[in-house]
Amino acid sequence: MHEWFDRVIGSLLRHLDAETEHGLRRHMPFPARWDPFFTGGMSVADVYHYASQHFDFHRAQLTLAEAPTTRRAGTPDS
Numbered sequence: 001m002h003e004w005f006d007r008v009i010g011s012l013l014r015h016l017d018a019e020t021e022h023g024l025r026r027h028m029p030f031p032a033r034w035d036p037f038f039t040g041g042m043s044v045a046d047v048y049h050y051a052s053q054h055f056d057f058h059r060a061q062l063t064l065a066e067a068p069t070t071r072r073a074g075t076p077d078s
Contacts, residue, residue: 016048024048 024045030038037053039046 012048012051019044 025043027041027043029040030042032038032040035050035054037050037057042050
């Protein structure tokens with residue numbers, strides 16, 4: 001998976017680097033109901049940004065909350 005991920009990210013970066021300012025501003029309608037990060041219209045730059053928003057959202061879902069650092073009164077030490 002790590003090698004596949006690196007190839008995909010590398011490809012995206014190469015494509016992004018090749019985009020012009022005009023190309024990044026190209027805009028089209030998007031189905032906002034498909035995903036909470038989609039809007040009714042998105043630019044190419046928005047679509048590139050979507051991937052990081054989507055990743056961060058799922059990373060937060062999978063990240064365990066840290067254990068509390070204080071004990072409640074009356075609980076035994078473990």
